[in-house]
Amino acid sequence: MGKEIVYYIDGDGIGPEVNTAARKVLDEAVKKTYSGENSLEWKEVFAGEKAYQEKGEYLPQESLRVLEKKANNVLKGPLTTPVGAGFRSLNVALRQIFDLYACIRPVRYFPGIQSPVKNPEKVDMVVFRENTEDVYAGIEWEAESPEAKKLISYIREELHSEIDPASGVGIKPITENGSKRLVRKALNYAIEHSKPSTTLVHKGNIMKFTEGAFMNWGYEVARDEFGSYCHFDEDAANSGNGILVNDRIADNMFQQILTRPDEYSVIATTNLNGDYISDALAAQVGGLGIAPGANIGDDLAVFEATHGTVPKRAGTDSANPCSLILSGAMMLDHLGWYKASTNIHQAIEKTILSKKVTGDLARQIQGSSLVGCSELSDLICSNLD
Numbered sequence: 001m002g003k004e005i006v007y008y009i010d011g012d013g014i015g016p017e018v019n020t021a022a023r024k025v026l027d028e029a030v031k032k033t034y035s036g037e038n039s040l041e042w043k044e045v046f047a048g049e050k051a052y053q054e055k056g057e058y059l060p061q062e063s064l065r066v067l068e069k070k071a072n073n074v075l076k077g078p079l080t081t082p083v084g085a086g087f088r089s090l091n092v093a094l095r096q097i098f099d100l101y102a103c104i105r106p107v108r109y110f111p112g113i114q115s116p117v118k119n120p121e122k123v124d125m126v127v128f129r130e131n132t133e134d135v136y137a138g139i140e141w142e143a144e145s146p147e148a149k150k151l152i153s154y155i156r157e158e159l160h161s162e163i164d165p166a167s168g169v170g171i172k173p174i175t176e177n178g179s180k181r182l183v184r185k186a187l188n189y190a191i192e193h194s195k196p197s198t199t200l201v202h203k204g205n206i207m208k209f210t211e212g213a214f215m216n217w218g219y220e221v222a223r224d225e226f227g228s229y230c231h232f233d234e235d236a237a238n239s240g241n242g243i244l245v246n247d248r249i250a251d252n253m254f255q256q257i258l259t260r261p262d263e264y265s266v267i268a269t270t271n272l273n274g275d276y277i278s279d280a281l282a283a284q285v286g287g288l289g290i291a292p293g294a295n296i297g298d299d300l301a302v303f304e305a306t307h308g309t310v311p312k313r314a315g316t317d318s319a320n321p322c323s324l325i326l327s328g329a330m331m332l333d334h335l336g337w338y339k340a341s342t343n344i345h346q347a348i349e350k351t352i353l354s355k356k357v358t359g360d361l362a363r364q365i366q367g368s369s370l371v372g373c374s375e376l377s378d379l380i381c382s383n384l385d
Contacts, residue, residue, distance in 0.1 A: 002037070002039075003038070004039075004041070005070075006040050006041070006042055006073050007071040007073070008042055008043070008045065008075040009045050009046070010048075011079055011309065012311075012314075013308070013309025013310050014077075015048070016077065017321070017373050018077060018324045019075065019077040021325070021376070022075065022327070022328050023042060023328075024377050025328070025380050026340075026344075027039070028384055029329075029341075029343050030332070032343065032385065033339050033340040033385075034339075034340065045071070045074065046060055046063050047059055047076075047079060048079040051063065059093060068098070072301065073300075073302075073331055073334065074300070075304075075324070075328055076303065077304070077305065077324065078091075078305055078309045078310075080309050092136055095131050095132060095302075096132055098297055099132060100131055100297040100300065101130065101131050101132050101181060102130075102131060103128070103271075103274060103294070103295050104126065104128055105129065105281075105292070105293045105306060106126045106330070107123060107124075107125050107278065107281040107285060108123065108285065109286075110348060111349060111352070111353060112349075112352045112355065112365060113364050113365060114366060115284055116284070120285050124262075125264055125266070125267055125281060126195075126266050127267045127274055127277060127281070128183075128186035128266065128267065129273075129274020129275065130179065130182040131271060131295055132178060132271075133173050133175060133270070133271060134173070134174060134270050135170055135172050136271045137171070137172075140168065140170035142168055143167055143169075148168060151169050152167060152169060153165075172210050173210075174210040174270065176213070179213070179214045179218060180217050183198075183217070185296075186266050186268035187229070190265070191229055196244060197244040197245070197246065197265050197266065198230075198266040198267075198268055199245075199246050200218040200246070200248075201270075201273050201274075201277065202215045202249070203251070203273070204247075204249070205249055210270075211250075211270060211273075215247050218247070219232075219245070222245040229243055230244070230245045231243070231244060232245055232246070250277075253277060254276075257284070261284070278293075279306070286361060286364060287361075288305075288306050288323060289322055290348075291305075291307070291326075292305070292306065292323055292326035292329065293306045293323075293327055293330075294330045303331040316372075317374055318372055318373060319358065320357075320358040321358075321376060322348055322376075322380075326344070326345075329341040329345060343384050347380045350383040351376065351379045354383075355367055355368040355369060356376070357369075358372065
């Protein structure tokens with residue numbers, strides 16, 4: 001309790017607008033909830049386009065030192081990532097540098113949004129996505145490059161596997177340690193929050209020694225470390241005897257989250273699967289504008305919106321700040337300030353029910369009134385208790 005120092009990265013595109021709006025709501029929620037006894041002190045860290053303008057680097061060493069030596073919690077706006085060329089993702093770089101191995105994305109429905117599915121209120125899941133391995137490790141070589149040719153030659157001649165010599169090549173690393181610590185964090189969350197199940201999502205029927213290994217290692221953790229808390233018999237799922245641990249093939253899981261979402265609560269999965277599934281879940285409840293996320297390691301936690309920079313809306317005060325606001329609410333939970341986090345969720349719900357929302361939500365709420373980013377944050381502040 002008291003004052004908590006939080007670092008923030010403004011982000012690119014709409015980042016500065018939603019970051020300003022989010023910090024305003026977080027400050028007001030903490031102030032109202034705790035009658036001024038608690039507060040947040042914000043300190044900026046430079047990364048992305050703003051860092052390049054100020055420091056001449058997209059990810060300055062000075063910023064990395066601050067994050068390594070001083071920061072515990074960071075509120076981060078989206079950073080630009082070129083598609084198909086240019087520098088590697090700064091978002092992925094931060095996750096790898098600081099070993100932020102658990103990407104946690106809770107997805108729930110807010111009443112008032114007219115969802116594309118019939119029963120969006122049944123969606124209440126938390127996705128634990130492994131954050132440092134899989135294809136996001138960024139180990140790949142361009143087609144016809146010397147590196148690709150050398151690797152393909154080795155695969156063909158030494159491992160006797162057929163591969164087109166003209167291929168671009170990528171490596172998909174999945175480790176026992178990376179898999180187990182992710183599943184361990186998901187199971188701990190399920191226990192702490194009294195969730196009924198944890199589902200391992202994978203494509204192990206095709207990729208047996210990467211995705212299949214993730215599943216096997218996940219079951220090992222559940223049996224060896226959480227045996228007294230878990231059961232593995234789906235027929236006994238309603239027995240109340242601990243957490244059901246099961247698994248689903250990734251493509252089947254996309255059907256399941258549409259047709260039987262109330263049967264799933266915590267999902268533990270590999271990096272690429274988690275990216276797809278969390279976005280698909282967000283679409284069922286209103287879109288990325290209300291989808292929060294956190295990237296958490298053992299020493300540092302970075303809370304960030306799941307959407308991108310949306311450059312065409314930058315500077316227009318039209319972006320939805322709720323994704324970053326809700327990510328900030330996750331940060332308050334991480335700090336143990338649960339009442340303030342609950343206050344934010346209730347205020348967002350009241351605001352959406354008032355039908356005064358930004359454009360992304362207005363398209364999904366009949367009879368709504370269009371407001372901008374800053375005005376929406378003001379409305380949420382006014383609805384805080």
